[in-house]
Amino acid sequence: MFLNDTLALWSASIAPVMPPPLLATVAAEYAPIVLSGVLLTLVAIFIASKIGSEVAKRLDFPPVLGELVAGVIVGISALHLVIFPEGGLAATDSLLMNALQLLNNLSPTAIEAVFESQSEVISVLAELGVIILLFEIGLESDLRQLKAVGIQAVVVACVGVAVPFIAGTAGLMAIFHVAAIPAIFAGAALTATSIGITSKVLSELGQLKSTEGQIIVGAAVIDDVLGIIVLAVVASLAKTGEIDIANVIYLIVSATVFLIGSILLGGIFNQAFTAIVEKLETRGNVIIPAFVFAFFMAFLGNAIHLEAILGAFAAGLVLDESDARNELDELIKPIADVFVPIFFVTVGARADLGVLNPTVPENRAGLLIAVFLVAVAVVGKLVTGWGVFGKPGINRWAIGVGMIPRGEVGLVFAGIGSASGILSKPLQVSIIIMVILTTFLAPPFLRVAFGQTDKTIDPVESTSD
Template sequence: MIGVSGLHLVVLDGGEINPSLSHLIEILSNSTPEQVKAVFEEPVPLIIDEYSEFGVGVLLFLIGLESDLKELLKVGFQSASVAIVGVTLPFVLGFLGLTYLFHVPTLPALFAGAALTATSIGITAKVMQDLGVLKSKEGQIILGAAILDDILGIVILAVVISIVETGEVDVVKALTLILIAAAFMIAAIVLNQFFGPWFVTQLEKLKSPNRGMGYFILFIFLSFLAGVVGLEPILGAFAAGLILGGTTARERLVEAIEVLSVVFSTVFFVSIGAKTDLSVLNPSVPANREGLIIAGFLIIVAIVGKVSAGFFAFTDEKINRLGIGTGMIPRGEVGLVFAGLGSATGALPPSIDVAIVLMVIATTFLSPPLLRLVFDTSESPSELVQSD
């Protein structure tokens, strides 16, 4: 509403703000046109960009905190197989389809493919909780796979951003980054078991009212370390959340970080909306029609790729594989992170950017009713739990 698709009050990618609103602000604030222009062309975009960058780090830290690795281990093999297929299939189908069917350049196709890999843990968990199937076998597999999806997806995102920054697709460099990212995440998982509890214990021993700064320092240090080794800092923020996710401080940290997330993550999502030019959705403009077709293609790939993954939950038990795949559909806030970072790097043309956002919206809103359809609600929640 306030960005390039609406009032033109906040213009983050250059351009003039709405003249009528500018004049109204001049009257209300008793300012000159030059003063209003100076504020809305320099400080406002700068502050929003800085807050957005911090906001995405906070968001990934929170996702890491809420990723319970123990749940992944309970149904590890089934979750891993679902996650791997659920990441690989949409990524490959999306990338190849955009490249060969729509002739999209390599970098935008890579970003769009990466955005298709995500799964929103929060949305899936909430819907399954409402349905009473969160503790069922299917629920546990979905949660485990969603956790692993986020890890794999963020690793892919880090690699794609590095490729964008270098301006070339270097296979050796990409493989090196994948190995570094894998080592980084494996280290975070190991530290979750040993360093995390020890770190929390040492901070609690300090009995200082400012001991909470220790967690913030870990967040900053790992974000910085990720950047030093050639990865995206958000991967370090996610790793910091993973390390602290299994500790006694988890609940307190989630409660505290959610306050920051309300402010800074909201600014991040506002910045995505403000930069999103919905005029590319106007079908009367010939150049826009391809963007709408691409959005439809991404939505189909997003749904088919994740639903297909549910049938790779290898087990002799009778489980609802369609339900597992459906539970993996919503992209939610994680998909918006991918879209936002792709837009920020300048790798995404407007049509692809909006197509990804539409895919995120569609999968997020379609998932709850689809989950209600595929899970047998004639069974009581207790029966579903006992079937585990």
């Protein structure tokens, strides 16, 4: 989710106007209160996620949609139980922080520091959640089948980046007379795909190993890599007015080497993993080495300025072919059940539905632009299904719908653009609306798209196409 790279760029762009950090002076003194805030927030997240997923299941919707909606309810749009300091929010906006302040008689400065620290911890836990999710998705994927649809996935990803970017940028400049650099930034926000949301829905629908599911997952991974490159380009353009060619080339080469290298060396990794598991005799002999490998691969992805989730996904793909794969599948589920909901609830919690209020004057211009961006965002990804070739009878609608959700990735684009001063308020609002709608519309429509398939494609059959 672009976390380290984007936060670094974001911090660099707003550093001159940020106040001195408070955490260094008061966080240690109030560490027990920070822990209390984290624990209360996790209680709210887990209750919300479970209620949301259960309600969604009973209404015959994907449970992940219930977790997203539950996040909206406990987040900035409604109850203010789970909120974050991004966007100018303060501790006084949080009901949990107000309660902690009253219970512990904290000063305004101290509670702000507690709020910052608590938010950082929850954000890190959410990142761990999506890393674990992508590791689990990698384990559930079939590497042989993913290789079989590799070319189709590349084409789908390239179409899914190029079409919305070109259409969005050109449309903003021609129709709404937006300046070139803000239009390019907004167009870049349209290129993102939230692999976490889509892959979770595919898994819940039992379509992850279908041909369509494998194309979507493969394309979303490639789309993530392309998104990092696009972000690097627009961020450098925003800061200097020029594109850093050397950095773009580095990202392309490192991403290619990392992904292909991980797959090619999979046999060696598997042999080492199996040998270690056979020698260990205490509890955790399978799950601990697996997570060591997954987290190390995630670290490598981060270290070369890609994404941690790409490393975790690659680790899952590699271990999918190990002898302990079936046991590992069962062991990872309870861990994912704890961490993954944190990610989905926080995504919903960050979505401010207040930007949809037309009675606020500054939202009105953004709403008009948002209609255009949502249309481009949906159509620009739907057409990706027609980029698939050599697969007769493929469900092209399902592939297109699976690429639609922008999720937290789109919010990162909006945040960086806002912090750097590139995006006007109406343009920022329109991007946020686009992210919200594509994130929440995709899960139910993905279900409908697969429901229109005459027959579920057998993974064994699809590998032989």
